[in-house]
């Protein structure tokens with residue numbers, strides 16, 4: 001895991017000085033979506049519009065985007081840090097620094113009654129998120145880079161994966177052309193001339209299914225066959241399928257060039273994506289085939305972190321995190337295998353490396369009820385104890401239950417339930433947590449982490465937590 005022990009401290013400092021009240025309340029006004037998930041903004045953390053710039057409270061940057069943030073009251077400087085990027089913004093100054101280099105801001109950060117607000121587009125783009133804006137609904141869409149490396153060990157043992165650099169993202173020769181969009185047989189069909197990796201998510205109130213097509217543009221012939229206005233927006237009505245009323249599409253983002261197709265739904269429906277890289281992307285609404293509600297069993301995905309080419313963190317005594325994670329995951333599986341109403345699905349049961357995307361996709365595709373990722377942490381030599389991470393607010397209840405048992409069963413110190421934007425807890429559609437079962441970088445934790453007793457106890461704790469959460 002990432003070395004982030006100081007972040008917890010910084011987070012606490014921020015919370016104490018800047019945000020006396022914490023809590024989530026339903027927000028109105030401008031919405032923010034991160035990778036398709038609506039961010040829940042508390043009442044006093046609402047988005048503001050200042051001279052055409054959407055401003056977000058710094059709290060949102062910490063809690064929802066998961067960046068490390070430091071606030072210096074004396075100099076009124078906000079420092080935002082993530083990976084190799086450090087942004088410094090000063091209240092009322094329209095110049096910021098990015099890794100020490102001066103850049104001008106569209107609008108200066110402002111000190112509000114209990115927080116600082118910063119321009120969301122500037123901060124997000126500097127931090128590698130792409131930013132889209134839907135004017136009709138006044139909604140900000142943030143998309144994180146699809147590397148998904150936010151929960152990796154930082155070791156890139158595989159070397160180049162051929163994904164190349166992003167410097168030419170808008171080189172139109174590299175973009176796939178979308179030549180047609182249609183809806184037939186209760187299927188959305190999108191014709192493309194290159195391989196495209198769609199990003200699909202559901203939105204509610206009203207129910208929509210959103211299909212983002214990164215690195216695409218409308219083919220020049222598109223507008224001669226289908227409606228497309230000069231602002232690159234078009235739609236058609238769907239009358240012959242009861243679940244769908246309309247299909248809309250637009251050039252939604254310029255960097256990278258992204259077409260968004262929205263299916264306006266009359267009813268929330270599940271979908272199946274069929275993408276065989278054969279020129280046709282199909283979003284099939286026919287079968288609720290992934291529905292697992294039939295037998296009343298609860299589907300639990302157990303995710304042993306890292307594996308294969310990705311060893312995860314390395315312990316003081318050079319043991320590998322991936323081996324700890326797998327050992328505990330297999331014990332949890334064993335403990336629950338005879339539980340009548342629980343079905344366990346493992347993201348891996350040997351020393352292999354499913355990508356983070358594959359892990360989340362697996363859980364989503366089977367409509368799992370909960371997702372539990374097992375890890376061990378690394379940080380400074382003195383950091384010791386257990387942490388439970390979650391991203392979406394619907395995962396907090398699960399996080400609390402799991403953490404109670406993790407503390408109890410590990411006997412290590414309680415480093416609390418924490419929120420962080422991690423791929424597997426963010427991209428999964430069900431309550432999802434990531435357990436950090438101790439610090440490999442701490443000699444005291446390391447001494448117990450690889451013992452049978454400790455692993456058996458923690459696995460029992462995890463199994464108990466699962467059962468309690470599922471009401472068994």
Ligand SMILES: [Zn+2]
Pocket residue numbers: 001151305306312313321375376377
């Ligand atoms: Zn890990």
